[in-house]
Amino acid sequence: MREWMQRWRQRVDERLGDPIWWNDVLQLVKTVLAAVAAWVIAASLLELPQPFLAPWAALLVVHATVYRTFSKGMQQVAATVVAVVLASVVGRALGLDAWALTVLLAIALVLGAVPWLGAEATTIATTALVVLTTGFESDVLIISRLLDTAIGVGVGLLVNVIVWPPLRRHTAAKALDRIDDQIGELLVDMAGGLGDGCQDEDVAGWIERTRDIDADLDQAWALVRQAQESARLNPRRQARAMRNPEQWHGLLRRLEQAVAETRSLARTLGGQRSHRETWGEGFADPWISMLHDAGRATGDADPDALLDVRARLEGLTDALRSTERSAEWPVYGALIINLRNIIDSMDRVAEAQPIGGPGLPLRVPVRRRGTS
Template identity: 30%
Template sequence: MADVRATAPPNLRRHLRDPVVHLTVRATLAATLSYAAAVALHTSPAPLTAPLTALLVVQVTVYSTLTTSVRRVNSVVVGVLIAIAFSAVTGLSWWSLGLVILTSLIIGQFVRVGEFVNEVAISAMLVLGVSQLAAQAWDRVLETLIGAVVGLAFNLLFAPPVWVDTAGESIEDLARRARHLLLGIAEQLPRPTPVARAAARLHEARALDQAIAEVDAALRQAEDSLRLNPRISEGVLSRLVLRTGLDTLEICVVVIRVLARSLTDLAKRRGEDEELFPPDEALALGELLGHVGDALVSFSVLVTTQVSRNAEAAELRLAGELAAAHAVRDNVANLLLARVQRHPHAWQLHGALLAELDRVLDELDLEHRSRRLMEELDRETVARRDRLTVPHRLRRLLGG
C-alpha cells in the first residue's frame, strides 16, 4: 500500500489516504474472511451474523475496533441470556415479545454496550423466535465471536494507518483559512466599507468557527489511531501536542469572530462613503493583521511537525512572526490612542480591536504554549497513575 501511494498521482494518493476508502476495503475483506471462517466451522447453513459483526466492528483504528468488538459481543451475549430466561418462563407471544424488547433495552443501558443497545433486543428476539433455542443461541454467540475476532485480528495483523498527518492537515487548513480571513479584513480597512460587506466577513468568521467541529473529529480519529498502536512509541505526547494546538487555534478563531463583529459594528457607525480607518492607521492595522495571520499558520505548522522534521525551524518562524507582530502592534496602539484622543467617537470599538489582537498574540506565545503543554502532560501522568489504582478499577467495573 505504501508503494502504491508513493507512485500514484496526487489525486489518487489523496483518495488512498481517505479514511472512508480504508474503512471500505478493510470492512469488505474482514467480512468475507469471517464468513469463510464461520462456514468452515459449520456454525449454521448461512452464518451471516459473522460477516455482519465484522462489518460493525472493523474501524479505521485498532482502538476503536477493539472497543466496538467488546460492545458488540457483550450486546449479543446479554440478548441471548435474556431470550433463554424468557423462553423458560413465558415462551413467545405478543405480550412476551414486548416484554423482552422492553427488558432488553433497559438492561442494555446498564451493561455498557454503547451504540449496540438495540442489538441486545435484536439478539433476544431472534433467539426467542426459533424452535431449537439452545442450538440457535450458541450459533449466534459463536458467529458473533468469529466476526469480532476476525475483525480485530485483521486490524492487528494489518495495522490501520496513523491518522496524525490527516489531522495535521486539517489543523493547518483551519489556520490558513483564518489567515485568509484576516487578510480579507485588512483589505477593507482603508476603503469605504458597506455594512453588508462587513457582515459578510462576520459570516465567514462564523463559518470558520463552525469548521472547528470537523477538525476536532479528525483529531479524535488521530488520537484513537495512536492508542494500542505498536508502531507508535510516543503516542501520548503526539496526542497532547495536537490537542493543545487545536485548543489554542479554537480560542484564536473565536477571538477573530469577535474582531469581525467589532468591525461590523464600526461599519454601522461609519457612513457608506466613509472608510473604516484613515490611511496611516489602516496601513499599520493591516500589517498587524497580516503578521497575526502568518503567525497562525506558523503555529499550526509547529504543532503538526514531528520533532525530526524541522520543528526547530517552525519554532523560529513563529518567533519571528510574533516579534514582528508585537513591533507593529505598539505602533497601532499609539495611532489608535491618538485618534481616540482627537475623536472619542466609538473609542470602545477601537480599544476592543486592540484587545482582541493582543489576546491572539498571547495565545500564540511560545512560553504560553510550553507552559500549557507541560500542564497537560502532568495532568495526563496523574490520570494514568490513577487509572492503575484499585478504587478506580472497581469504579469502572461497577460502571461508576
Template identity: 30%
Template sequence: MRDAKEPVAELVKRRRHPAVVQAMRSTAAATIAYAVALQLSSEPVPLTAPLTALLVVQVTLYATLTTGIRRVNAVVAGVLIAIAFSALVGLSWWSLGMIILASLAAGHLVKVHEFIPEVAISAMLVLGVTRVANTAWDRVLETLIGAGVGLLFNFLFAPPVWVRTASEHIEDLARRLQDLLQRIGAELGNHTPIDRAAARLHEARRLDNDVARVDAALRQAEDSLRLNPRVKEGKLHRVVLRTGLDTLEICTVVVRVVTRTLTDLAKHRTAEPLFAPDVADVLAELFDHVADAVASFAVLVTTQVNTDAQDAEDRLAGTLEAADASRARAAVRLLDCVRRDPRQWQLHGALLAEIDRILDELDMEHRTTRLMEELDRTTREGHRRFPRLRRLVRL
C-alpha cells in the same frame, strides 16, 4: 499531459480517504468471517459472523477493540435473555414487549452504549426461531467468530495513522484564518459599508464549522494513535495536535470578536474610512503579521509530529517578533488618532486588546506552558483510569 495526470492523482488521493480505507477493510474482514463461520457453525447461512465483523472493524485499532468488546457483550446478553424467556413464557405479543424492555434495560446495565438496540435485536432473532437453544449458541459462536476475525484483522494489518489527515485539516483552518485577517487588514483604510462589514462577521462565524470538522478529524487521529504498534510517543503527538487546535479555536473566536468590533465601527463611519490613512497602514501591516503568525503556528504544530520542528519554531518566533513591533507602532498611532478624534475610542482600544489576545495565545512560552500542563493532566488521568494495572507494572 498535466490533465491526464490529474484523474490519477485524484484516484490515489481517494484511495487514502478514511471512508474508502474503512470500506475496504470492513469488506475483507466480513468476507473472512463468513468463510470461517461456514466451517465452524452448524447454521447453513451464518450471517451473524460477517455482520459482527463488519461492525467491529473500525478505522482505528482502539475503536475496533472497544467496539468489539461492547458488541460481543450486547449479543451475549440478548441471547441469554432469549433463552430465559423461551424457557419460561415462549413467544407472544406481550412476551415480545417484555423481552424488548428487559433487553434494553440489560443493555444499560452491561454498558454497551451504542449497541443497546443490538441486545433487543439479538434476543428477538433467537426467540423467533424453533430450536432456541441450538440457535442461541450458534449465534454466540458466530458473534465470537466475527469479533475475533475483526480484532485479528486489525492486529495483523494495522490500521493507518490519521495524523497527516488531521494535520492537513489544521493547516487548512489556519489558512482560512490567515486569509480572512489579511482581507480585513486590507479594507481598514477604505470606506466599509455596513453590509460588507457584516459579511466579514458572518464569514468569521462560519469558521466555527471548520473548527468542528477539524475536531472530528483530530479525534480520529487520536484514536488511531492509541494502542497502535506503529506509533511511538503517541501521547505527545496527541497533546501537540490537540493543544494546537485549542489555540486556533481561541484565535478563531477572537477574530470573530474583531469583526464584531469593526462592524460596530462601520455603523458609525457611514461616509468615511474606518481609520485615517496613516493609522490604516500600520494596522494593515499588523494584521498581515498576525495572519502570518497564525499560519506559522499551524506549521509548527503539524511539523512537530514530523520533522524540521526547529525551523518552524524559528519562523514563528520571527513572525511574532515582527508582529509585536508592528503592534507597538499601531498603539502609538491609535492613541494619536483618539486624541485627534475621540469618537468611538472604546472600539479602538477593544481592537488593540483583541490583537493582543491572539498574539498572547500564539506566544511560544504560553504554548510550552500549555503543553506541559496538558501532558501532566493526561498522565494523571491515565493513572486514575487504570490504578490496578499501574500497581502491577510497579511490581
C-alpha cells in the same frame, strides 16, 4: 472545457492527498474485509449452520480506533450472549408468537438500560429477534450462534489491529490546518473589505464566519480526542506521541484565542461608520496592510512573516505614541491589541505546522504532449 478539466483535476488531487478521506476509505475496506473473512471462516472452514452472526458481529466491532474495537468487542460478545440466552429462554417458555416477540423485545430493551450494555441495546434486541425467529429449539444452533459471534468479533479485532491499525494523527492535523487557513482567509478578506469601504453586512458576515470556525474548532477538539484514543493499544511507533497530546491541546487553545480576537476585531470595526476617513491615512494604511499580511502569513503557516508583521505593528505603536492624542486613540488601541494577540496566537501554530507531517504525494497523472 479545459478549465473544467483543471478544476476536476484539482479536486481529485486534493482528495487523493487528503488523509481524512483515505482514513475513511481504509476503514471501509477493513470493515468489508473483516465481514467477508468472518463469513468464509464460519461458513466454509467450520461449516457452521446459518453463520450469519459472524459477519454481523464483524461489522459491528470494526471501529475507528483499536481501543474502541476491543472495548466494543467485549460489549458485543456480552450483548450477543445475553441475546442468545434470552431468545432461548423466551422461545422455550412461550414459543414463537406475537406475545413472545413482545416479551422478548421488552426484556431486551430493558437490559439495554444497563450502563455497560447501554450502547448495545439495539444489538441485544435485533440479535435476540433473529435467534428466536430462525430457531431456538436446538442446543447445537445456540452454541453455533455463540461461536459465530466469537468468530466475527475475533476477525474484526485481528483485522483492525493487523491491517494498518488506525491512528487519527493526520486527520486531526488536517483539521487544524484547515482552521488556520480559514482564519488567514478571513483576515485577508477583512483587510480587503476595509480598503474598499466595508458596510454593516460585511461586518456581520465576518462575525458569522468566526462562528463557523468555532464549530470547526469543536470538531477539531473531537478529532484530537479521537486521535488520542486511537493511540491506545495501537502497536504503531507513531502512536506514542499521541497518548499525551498536550502540544495539540495548546495549539487548539491558541486557535480559539485567535478566533475570539478576530471576532472582537470585527465587532470593533462594526462600530466605525467610516474607517479610513475617520482614522486617517497615518493609521489606516499601515494597519490595514499589516492585517492583510498577517492573514497571508497565517494561511501560509509562515512564522517568520508573522513576526515581521508584529515588529511592524510595534513600530506603528511607537510612532503613534509620539504623535498628539486624538479622539480615535481608543479605537487604535483596540485594533492594535486585537491584531497583536492574533499574531501571538498564530505564530506558535505556524511553527508547529509540520506536526501533521507531509501530505500524501498522490496526484492524477498528467499526460504530456508527444507521449503515447
